[in-house]
Amino acid sequence: MSQPAGPGPHFVPRAHINPRFEEDLSFHLVSGPDRYASTTELPVRYVAVADAKGTVTGYVWANDEDGAAGQIDRRDAGHQAVNLRPRLTDAKARGLAPTAVLQELVADAGPGHLVAGPVATAPHLRLLDELADRHAPGRRWSAARGALLGLAVGDAMGRPLSNLTMDRITATYGDWRRMELPLYDGASVRVSDQTQLALATAEALADVAVRAPLTEAEARHSLTTRGALPAPPWLTPDAATTALRTHLVRWLRSPDNDRSPGRTTVDACTALERQVPWQSATALASKGCATVVRAAAVGLTPYLSGEQRSGIAQLQSALTHGHPTALAASDLAAHAVHLLAHGHEPAALIEALRAHAAASRWTYRADWLGDLAARAGAESPSAYVAQGWDECLTALDTVAAALATKDPNREPGTAVGAAWTADEVLAGALYAFLVTDGPRWTLRRAAHTSGASAATAALAGALAGAHRGPSPWPREWQEAIEYRERVDALAKAWDRD
Numbered sequence: 053m054s055q056p057a058g059p060g061p062h063f064v065p066r067a068h069i070n071p072r073f074e075e076d077l078s079f080h081l082v083s084g085p086d087r088y089a090s091t092t093e094l095p096v097r098y099v100a101v102a103d104a105k106g107t108v109t110g111y112v113w114a115n116d117e118d119g120a121a122g123q124i125d126r127r128d129a130g131h132q133a134v135n136l137r138p139r140l141t142d143a144k145a146r147g148l149a150p151t152a153v154l155q156e157l158v159a160d161a162g163p164g165h166l167v168a169g170p171v172a173t174a175p176h177l178r179l180l181d182e183l184a185d186r187h188a189p190g191r192r193w194s195a196a197r198g199a200l201l202g203l204a205v206g207d208a209m210g211r212p213l214s215n216l217t218m219d220r221i222t223a224t225y226g227d228w229r230r231m232e233l234p235l236y237d238g239a240s241v242r243v244s245d246q247t248q249l250a251l252a253t254a255e256a257l258a259d260v261a262v263r264a265p266l267t268e269a270e271a272r273h274s275l276t277t278r279g280a281l282p283a284p285p286w287l288t289p290d291a292a293t294t295a296l297r298t299h300l301v302r303w304l305r306s307p308d309n310d311r312s313p314g315r316t317t318v319d320a321c322t323a324l325e326r327q328v329p330w331q332s333a334t335a336l337a338s339k340g341c342a343t344v345v346r347a348a349a350v351g352l353t354p355y356l357s358g359e360q361r362s363g364i365a366q367l368q369s370a371l372t373h374g375h376p377t378a379l380a381a382s383d384l385a386a387h388a389v390h391l392l393a394h395g396h397e398p399a400a401l402i403e404a405l406r407a408h409a410a411a412s413r414w415t416y417r418a419d420w421l422g423d424l425a426a427r428a429g430a431e432s433p434s435a436y437v438a439q440g441w442d443e444c445l446t447a448l449d450t451v452a453a454a455l456a457t458k459d460p461n462r463e464p465g466t467a468v469g470a471a472w473t474a475d476e477v478l479a480g481a482l483y484a485f486l487v488t489d490g491p492r493w494t495l496r497r498a499a500h501t502s503g504a505s506a507a508t509a510a511l512a513g514a515l516a517g518a519h520r521g522p523s524p525w526p527r528e529w530q531e532a533i534e535y536r537e538r539v540d541a542l543a544k545a546w547d548r549d
Contacts, residue, residue, distance in 0.1 A: 209496070255290075259546055337375055340473065362387070392518040451486070
């Protein structure tokens with residue numbers, strides 16, 4: 053009688069397998085139409101492709117040196133994506149150089165495939181993946197908490213310095229490297245209306261935008277039937293507008309609204325309270341800086357599609373400040389926070405923002421903005437938004453030039469401009485974030501400026517916090533900041549993934 057097998061692993065004898073079965077398979081095209089190469093490591097030329105409504109659905113790219121061309125569809129485009137791949141195959145058969153196809157697309161743009169703007173350049177295909185929202189690395193742990201705390205702390209540091217000259221700032225607070233969180237009364241550190249409005253925007257979006265993520269089965273079904281994960285279908289322009297209007301009016305009537313808020317914002321919110329169309333309430337000629345700080349909350353909101361993120365960022369700005377530069381700068385601020393919260397490297401941030409601006413230059417988001425361009429007297433909707441994107445592209449160029457010397461002792465107002473406008477505050481915040489070597493230095497550099505200290509430091513703090521999370525902010529700073537309980541509530545909802 054055989055003995056039972058003792059303890060330990062048992063192995064099943066392996067049957068002989070023909071070694072040919074274990075070889076890596078290689079495929080060779082033996083028939084079919086000739087095609088351009090499908091990838092390249094070199095810079096590419098590209099055009100944005102939009103559907104009949106003007107919504108960008110993807111990008112067609114080309115590189116002559118490698119004989120390569122292709123199409124990248126936006127992650128949220130699904131079956132709405134305009135398929136131009138047959139055009140590429142036909143062009144190859146006709147012997148056209150890859151970039152000549154792009155020129156044909158620009159010349160032949162029609163209702164079936166609108167080309168949104170001229171041919172642009174990207175340094176590599178990865179940048180187009182980011183534009184198409186396909187890079188999608190995991191969200192950083194506690195990105196929302198880090199960004200909202202950074203925004204509030206930066207605002208608190210900059211608030212006492214606003215409206216002071218550089219001589220007065222230096223005489224009162226000393227060298228920028230020695231600044232700390234301003235002294236407080238033992239209870240909390242008061243922030244300005246910048247934080248109040250950013251939290252109002254965040255809470256409005258938390259009301260309507262955040263739902264539990266799709267289950268694996270739901271996501272698989274959506275990918276199978278639509279070719280993309282769906283944008284939250286409940287987050288419509290009407291729903292976002294109603295929520296934002298409600299929370300802005302609530303801020304207007306709050307007893308805490310005692311921080312000398314901007315007159316433009318107060319007047320617009322007063323008009324919004326009367327339930328007039330919001331396009332009648334906004335200040336069409338204003339591009340004030342409050343909008344870019346509020347936009348940080350849009351960049352932190354989870355589960356949004358790229359189109360929703362841009363649309364809401366522009367909408368929340370347009371409710372109070374209707375100038376196209378305010379809209380474009382807010383879109384860029386939200387995009388920057390989103391990228392950093394998802395692991396984008398700061399060294400490549402300006403490059404990514406320039407690409408986003410160039411790809412968005414001719415896109416008027418009518419679903420979100422309505423007839424705003426017509427009310428502003430613009431020649432056309434695309435000409436209206438192009439003005440704002442052009443000013444923001446100039447601001448990004450200014451930041452890139454200022455960073456070339458990497459001199460953190462050069463204050464933001466001198467480096468990139470001291471105007472209290474959305475584009476220059478965005479530039480100042482980006483400069484302070486990228487010229488310094490850590491979040492605490494970022495806040496000190498951003499607050500110690502001849503520009504809008506509170507707004508610049510608040511947005512710079514949001515960028516640094518989205519990138520690094522809450523750990524760089526000292527515990528005593530976190531505990532002292534005003535509205536800590538509201539930050540905690542948002543972080544609990546938004547950082548769960």
